Amino acid sequence: MSTTLETASAWIDEGRNIALATVVETWGSAPVPVGGHLVIDGQGDFAGSVSGGCVEAEVIARAEDVISSGRPELLEFGVANETAWGVGLACGGRIRVFVERLG
C-alpha cells in the first residue's frame, strides 16, 4: 500500500510530467523515515512527504529542474544548512533526499 507511489502511477497515466523524491538517509530526529516518498508534478502539485513539512517547498522547487533536465539530484537538509531559516529542519535532524524524474 505505497499510497504515494500509487498516486505517482495515476499521474503518469494522466500524462503528467513528474518527479519522485525519496528520503535516502536520516540522522537524528526525522519525522519521515528512510524510504519516504514525495511525488511532484510540473505544475506544483504534490503528494506524500519527505519531512514534517519543513523542506517540502525546496524539494518541490528543485524537482521542477529535475523534471525539465532529467538529471537526478541528491539534496541534503539540516540545521547547519545555510538557508536554515528558510528550509532547515526545525527538529534538529538531517536528511538526504534523492530527486529523480519518474517515467
Place this chain on the structure above:
Amino acid sequence: MRKETLRDVLEAQQLRRALVLITPLGGGDEQIVHEEALDKNHVHAAPIKECFRTGRSEIIETGEGEIFLQAFLPAPRVMIIGATHIGQVLVRLAREIEIEPIIVDPRTAFATEERFRDVDVIAEWPGDALKKIGLDRRCAVVCLAHVPDIDDEALGAALESDCFYIGALGSSRSHAKRLERLQEKGHAETGFGRIHGPVGLDIGSVSPAEIALSIIAEIVQDLRSVAAE
C-alpha cells in the same frame, strides 16, 4: 525511476512479493531484486538480504559510489477475528496506517457487507480461513469475537505460525482461563507469552474505538520492534 520499474513495484506489492530496488545515487541503471530470486552471488547479496529481513532501506558505499537499497515488503496484515464493533473501528485505523485488515467471523449475522464495506470479510471458522489466507511473519492476529470456540481456534492457528503479533480481547481472568483451554487442547505453553492478553496498550481505553486504538498501537509497536532488532 523508470515507468516500468514503478509498475513492477506496485504489481509486486499487490501480489505480496517482497523486493529490493537498487538505485545508484550517482546515476546509472536501477535494478529490482525479488526476494525469492535473490542470487547468493549477487555483488550486494548480504546487505540486500538484511533489507528483506528488517524491511529497512539503506545506502551502501561501493566502488562505484553510493547505492540506495530500498526495501518494499508486502504490506502488513491484520486478521481480525470477530466482526464486532471494535473490529469495525480497527478496520478503519489499520487502513490509515497502511496495515491491510481482513475480517474473519463464522457468524454470518456479524460478518455482513453492510457492516464492513470495502474490506475482505470471510464468514468462515478461523481455522479454515487462516489456513486459506496463510499466516506469515507480516501478519497480526487479533481475536475479538469473545466467543471461546471462535477465538481459541484462531489462537491455535496463530500460535502455530510465525505471525508477528497475537492479541486476544478479555480480562486477565478470562485470559487465564483461555490459556488453560489452549493447554488442554495440546498447545505448547512456551508460546503463550506471545499472546497479548488483555489486548492493547494500557492507555485506559473505555469505548470500542479507544480499545481499537490501543490494539493498533500495540501492533505498530511489535511491528517496529521487529525491524529495530
